[in-house]
Amino acid sequence: MANLYNGKMAAIYDAMYQTFIDYEKEFNFYNNLIQGYQCKTVLEIGSGTGNLSQRFLATNTTYFGLDYSESMLAIAQEQNKKGIFLHGDMRDFKLEQPVDTILITGRSTSYLITNEDLHNTFQSIYKNLNKEGILIFDFIDAxxxxxxxxxxxxxxxxxxxxxxxxxxxxxxxxxxxxxxxxxxxxxxxxxxxxxxxxxxxxxxxxRVFTLNEIQLFLYLNKFEIIQTIDRKTYAFDTFVIIARKK
Missing domain, CATH: 3.10.450 (Nuclear Transport Factor 2; Chain: A,)
Known part of the structure; x- marks a missing residue:
């Protein structure tokens, strides 16, 4: 995985995406899904500079952020003093306690460029979810x-x-x-x-994916798809997948 958004790129990303993404709308979208499945603990993979983090932290949800970029995490921590942010790789991470929901936001799946990357990510997520935990993520439609x-x-x-x-x-x-x-x-x-x-x-x-590719990888990694949302977001046509750990 590339060394993403480190150094000054983290600050540039943070500035530009204030315009690109309506973070209030983005938060409401994900929060409504999480609340709909009665989830109380959430890990966001690809938490970046913490724009969704601050909104989750203002709710009753127990929230953790994880990102590959230490520079982006530093901005997130500065902007969210009480937040818990973890430096880690989505392909291989371990939480102290499993959570009810894991989100992968911001089309971060695009950086899983090999089949092994995707398999390892779903395996790590599976291990860090509670029984019948919920995985929510988006991907760019190839x-x-x-x-x-x-x-x-x-x-x-x-x-x-x-x-x-x-x-x-x-x-x-x-x-x-x-x-x-x-x-x-x-x-x-x-x-x-x-x-x-x-x-x-x-x-x-x-990497961009077909819906069939994602469906097959989830099946092979013991996830059951319970909802598929065709969603137009900034610059990309995406699918959002909601899957349950079997």
Whole structure:
């Protein structure tokens, strides 16, 4: 897994995604699902800089955040003094006590680029869930996203935040690997007084999935799908899966 969003990239991510994502709406979506299944303890994988964390911590839910980026966790902890945040890898982690629900948010499944990554993640989640615990996660739909990138190889996103306007220029290239991998390069910059200032360049290899792939991996890892939601989110067509540990 790449060394995601470390150093100054963590702060850039935090600033830009305030515009990209309506975190209040995002929280209500996930919280309604969690409450609907009467879950009291929650681990969020991909908790990032803590924008959903602060909302969960304001409820009666016992919340933990886990992320691969220490820089993003540092921001999350600074913004949520009472939060419990864990540095870890979703493919291999162990909680002190199992929880009722595990969320993987922000399309973080995209960074599980091999079948082994996906298998190990579901195995780790299975071990850290209570009996009949609930797994909720989203993923980018390959059947819609790959044609989109073919027609839109370069994508520009604009994000006004505080006194700056941030831009991200993204380029996508589909690989010829056995799984649906894309090479994503992005340039981050601001534009002020008719002057463009480059603030970061980023490159990642990411994976998108078909619904059938996900269904099969969950079955092989002893999860029962209880709900599938076709959800349009920022920039991507996604599916949200709710599955129960068998």
């Amino acid at each position: 059947n819609r996203f790959i044609p989109f990138t073919k027609d839109n190889s370069a994508i520009l996103h604009e994000a006004p935040f505080e006194d700056l306007i941030y831009y991200r220029s993204s380029n996508w290239r589909t690989t010829t690997s056995e799984t649906f991998l894309l090479e994503w390069s992005a340039q981050y910059y601001t534009f002020q007084n008719n002057k463009k200032e480059i603030i970061a360049d980023d490159f990642s290899t990411v």
